[in-house]
Amino acid sequence: MMRRPSKKAKRYEPEDYAITIEKLRKEFDGLVAVNDFNLRIRKGVTYGLIGPNGSGKTTTIKMLMGLLRPTAGRATILGEAVPIKDKLPCIGYMPQDMAVYFDMSVHENLQLFSELYSVDKEIFEKREEELLKVVGLEERADSLVSQLSGGMRHRLSLACTLIHDPEILFLDEPTVGVDPELRVGFWGYFRKLKESGKTVVMTTHYMDEAMRCDVIGMMRAGRLIAQGSPKGLIEKSSTKNLEDAFLVFSRGVM
Numbered sequence: 001m002m003r004r005p006s007k008k009a010k011r012y013e014p015e016d017y018a019i020t021i022e023k024l025r026k027e028f029d030g031l032v033a034v035n036d037f038n039l040r041i042r043k044g045v046t047y048g049l050i051g052p053n054g055s056g057k058t059t060t061i062k063m064l065m066g067l068l069r070p071t072a073g074r075a076t077i078l079g080e081a082v083p084i085k086d087k088l089p090c091i092g093y094m095p096q097d098m099a100v101y102f103d104m105s106v107h108e109n110l111q112l113f114s115e116l117y118s119v120d121k122e123i124f125e126k127r128e129e130e131l132l133k134v135v136g137l138e139e140r141a142d143s144l145v146s147q148l149s150g151g152m153r154h155r156l157s158l159a160c161t162l163i164h165d166p167e168i169l170f171l172d173e174p175t176v177g178v179d180p181e182l183r184v185g186f187w188g189y190f191r192k193l194k195e196s197g198k199t200v201v202m203t204t205h206y207m208d209e210a211m212r213c214d215v216i217g218m219m220r221a222g223r224l225i226a227q228g229s230p231k232g233l234i235e236k237s238s239t240k241n242l243e244d245a246f247l248v249f250s251r252g253v254m
């Protein structure tokens with residue numbers, strides 16, 4: 001009898017992954033914020049974590065960044081166990097809450113971040129010019145951060161995250177408070193990052209943005225309830241959009 005050739009799924013090696021998470025858990029005084037989370041993100045992928053407020057997205061990212069100690073479980077970034085040390089220069093992290101200095105100018109903030117990562121002066125100047133354009137702050141380089149609007153500070157925070165050209169980016173709600181025109185610009189830049197092989201992990205509330213990710217992880221109550229390409233998840237749930245798909249996958253968990 002002739003055997004049909006088996007359709008083997010592509011196997012990935014450990015070094016293909018930018019991030020691995022195994023049974024990661026975080027409890028705050030009995031509240032389970034992240035509940036035995038498993039996840040693998042391949043290098044070069046734009047990964048969107050979506051889910052309602054309080055579903056554990058920020059807590060997951062903070063554990064990966066070494067800012068919160070997991071209650072249980074383990075994670076790796078570029079093969080190094082979290083909390084990472086050696087691979088830290090390869091990471092850019094834009095926290096959900098502001099991480100820029102208010103009593104310094106836009107330029108001084110960017111300079112500080114570039115010095116923290118020992119970016120060469122000439123490279124810094126080139127990147128500063130490029131990034132100020134991306135975030136629409138080229139006219140505000142000398143403004144004090146305290147004089148900027150909330151949206152402008154948010155955009156500066158993104159530029160600071162990118163100044164050392166990191167391999168992996170963790171962006172926690174990078175486009176909140178960013179006007180639609182500039183969001184388009186951000187996404188143009190995210191695409192460029194992807195083309196140059198960077199891994200981007202972001203959280204977002206905007207479903208149009210989630211649609212642009214290669215892979216989405218849907219979170220609810222600290223669990224990953226579904227994962228796949230945006231189109232794949234819509235098909236699998238027999239719905240027409242990600243909001244409805246989310247509701248379908250939510251029914252499976254409580």
Ligand SMILES: Nc1ncnc2c1ncn2[C@@H]1O[C@H](COP(=O)(O)OP(=O)(O)O)[C@@H](O)[C@H]1O
Nearest residue numbers: 028031033051052053054055056057058059060
């Ligand atoms: N430092 C903390 N102390 C106590 N509870 C926290 C703390 N940080 C987050 N939480 C709780 O953990 C849950 C997950 O929060 P979070 O990770 O911020 O969710 P998301 O980013 O998805 O909105 C929420 O119920 C939140 O109130």
Ligand SMILES: [Mg+2]
Nearest residue numbers: 057058059096
């Ligand atoms: Mg959050």
